[in-house]
Amino acid sequence: MAHFDDIYEIAADGHGIITAAQARESGVTTGEMTRWCNDGRLIRRGHGVYKLSRWVPTPYDSFAEAVALAGDGAYLWGDAVLSMHGLALVDPAAVTVATPRRVRRRLPAWVRLVPAPKGCSPTFYEGIPSQSVADALRACNGSVMPERLLEATDEARSKGLVTEKEHRALKEELA
Template sequence: MGNESSSYRERVYEHAIDAHGYVTTKDAAEIGVPAVELRKLASRGFLDRVGHGVYRVGMIPRSDRDEFAEAVELVGEDAYLRADTVLALLNLAPVNTRAIRVGTPHRVRRSLPREVEVVHEELPAADLTEYEGIRSSRIERALLDSRGIVMVDRLNDATDRAQREGYLSASAARAVREQLRRGNGVKESTVRTAKGRGKAVIKAGGRSSKEAVLKAEKTVAAVKGGNKK
C-alpha cells in the first residue's frame, strides 16, 4: 500500500513539474491517479487545494506566471488566456494584470477569484496555442481582442515586440497593424456580470484572427500594388 501511494505521489509530481505545479482531477485520471488519492495527498500536506478539482504541489517553487496558469485551471476544461492577459503573460505590453481574462466555450457556474474575468466564446482551433505551457489564444487574436482595453499605440508597440521576439512573422505583424489601424475585426460585448463568481464577460463574437489577418494581408498587398502604378 505504501509503494502504491508513493507511486501516485511521483506521478502527480512529474505531471505538476511541467504544469506550473498544478494538477486537476482530470489530469490525475489521465495519469492513472484516482481522485480519492488526490484528496489523500492533500490531507497529508503534499498538495494544496486551490479550487474545485484543482490542486498544487506545495514543494514546487512558484513563479510570476502561476496566477495565469491557476486562472485557466480554475475555469476548467478547454479554458485559455485571452486578450491583454496574453500580452501580460509574454511581457509584450504594460497592462493591468488585476483582471485575468480567460475564455472558455463552456458555461462556468463555479465560484472563482474576483480577479478572474470569464468570457464565454468558442474560438477556432487555429486561434489557440500554448505559451509558457499555458493554453492561450494566439498572439494575433490576443492583440485584436485587446482593442478597447489597451491603447492602440501600446498595441502597435506590442505587435513590434511580438515580431522581434518571434511570436509573429513579418507578414502577420503587418496584417495586425493594418487591422489596428482600420479598427475592424473582433468586437466584444458585455452581457452580464456573474455576482459572487468574479467578473464575467459572458459573450463575445467576430471573425477568427486567421480570417482577419488574411483580409488585412490582402488589403496591404492591394495598397502596395496601387502605389507601384
C-alpha cells in the first residue's frame, strides 16, 4: 500500500496522471502497475501513461494527459496554450502538443502533434510544460482572428501571463 501512496502523491501533482517512468523512479514495478490497473485504482490511458481512477477532474487534466501521452520533452503549443488560459475564445478540437522528436506511439484523435522548433524552451503553467503565452499568441497569428488575439493580449497582461514589454511588442506585431 505504501507504494500506491507514493504513486498517488506523484499523480496528484500531475493532475491525476502518472507515467511508467515516474513510477519506476519511485520504486514501483511494472507488475504493481498492472495489478493496480486490474484492481481499478489506475486506468491505462496510453503507452506508459496512467490516470488515477479516483480523481476529481480539473480544467487542466486533458492538457496534462496530452503532454504525457506525447512523451518526454513534449509541451503544449499554440492554441492549446490559449485554450488552457481561456484566451482568444479558442476551443480546439485537438490539444496541440509540440515534441522535439518523432513519436511513433498511437495517440488519441484529440491529441495533435507538431514538431518543436529548435531553441524553443518551454515554461510551466499549472505544472504542465507549455510554450509561453506570448509565443503562443504569436504562433496563432493567422489562424485566430486578429481582434481576438489583441483582446487576448490585453487579458493575458491583466492576468500577469505576459510582461509589460511583451505586451507592447505583441500589440505592435498583432495590429
